[in-house]
Amino acid sequence: MPELPEVETTVRGLERVLLGKRIARVEARRPDLRRALPVDLGHRLTGSRVVGLRRRAKYGLIDTDRDDTLVFHLGMSGRWRIDPSATEKHDHLILETVDGHRLALNDPRRFGSLDLVRTSELAEWPPMKALGPEPLGIESVELKHRLVGRSASIKLLLLDQRIIAGLGNIYVCEALYRAGIHPSRTGGSVSLARLERLVAAIRDVLTEAIAAGGSTLRDFAGPDGELGYFSKAFAVYDREGQPCSCGGIVRRMVQGGRSTFYCPRCQR
Ligand SMILES: [Zn+2]
Numbered sequence: 001m002p003e004l005p006e007v008e009t010t011v012r013g014l015e016r017v018l019l020g021k022r023i024a025r026v027e028a029r030r031p032d033l034r035r036a037l038p039v040d041l042g043h044r045l046t047g048s049r050v051v052g053l054r055r056r057a058k059y060g061l062i063d064t065d066r067d068d069t070l071v072f073h074l075g076m077s078g079r080w081r082i083d084p085s086a087t088e089k090h091d092h093l094i095l096e097t098v099d100g101h102r103l104a105l106n107d108p109r110r111f112g113s114l115d116l117v118r119t120s121e122l123a124e125w126p127p128m129k130a131l132g133p134e135p136l137g138i139e140s141v142e143l144k145h146r147l148v149g150r151s152a153s154i155k156l157l158l159l160d161q162r163i164i165a166g167l168g169n170i171y172v173c174e175a176l177y178r179a180g181i182h183p184s185r186t187g188g189s190v191s192l193a194r195l196e197r198l199v200a201a202i203r204d205v206l207t208e209a210i211a212a213g214g215s216t217l218r219d220f221a222g223p224d225g226e227l228g229y230f231s232k233a234f235a236v237y238d239r240e241g242q243p244c245s246c247g248g249i250v251r252r253m254v255q256g257g258r259s260t261f262y263c264p265r266c267q268r
Pocket residue numbers: 244245246247248263264265266267
């Protein structure tokens with residue numbers, strides 16, 4: 001499942017072939033993903049020039065010179081393919097640039113989304129407006145303020161996109177481990193000093209993953225270059241029953257219907 005680092009890497013990969021380019025052709029190969037595609041997608045994008053690519057939380061943003069932003073979310077299984085040699089079954093959107101690049105958004109499970117929003121109105125677009133601050137930029141004081149009085153577990157609060165936007169299960173588990181915070185601890189009870197460690201841990205795990213993804217960008221120039229997924233070694237995520245570096249054993253529990261991996265000796 002793509003998380004923030006995969007989206008960031010995808011945006012950087014797309015930027016290489018899209019920035020400054022005019023879109024020659026748009027082909028929507030089905031009417032919907034998680035929700036309906038904009039009916040005027042082809043009309044509004046064809047002939048436009050891409051003037052910027054950005055990420056906000058787990059959304060990728062492609063800005064055009066027509067005050068339009070194509071907003072993509074990769075959902076559970078989405079990925080962009082650059083210059084694929086052939087169209088595949090789950091390629092749902094094809095973009096072609098005037099200089100001959102071809103991009104395919106592939107999403108077998110179709111939990112992703114594609115929206116076209118006026119760039120000037122993006123901040124007010126409801127899915128965007130609801131988002132909390134970026135995890136790479138948040139300060140511990142602001143996080144403390146957002147957690148005050150909250151009795152839910154710190155794990156679930158960090159997954160709440162209104163509190164902090166863009167964190168998924170993997171990086172929340174890893175950041176809590178690095179900060180030594182038990183995932184069941186209530187959000188409001190975590191001290192500012194420990195939140196400082198947490199904010200640093202969040203920044204570090206994301207930055208390291210983005211760097212790992214960046215190293216895979218070199219391969220994207222080839223045929224069927226795929227953006228979106230890369231493997232990384234985790235300290236606790238998906239390591240139930242395996243030893244922690246402290247000598248303890250990594251455990252798994254379920255919070256909010258999802259697995260949490262943690263070390264009961266390192267995390268209090
Ligand atoms: Zn440990």
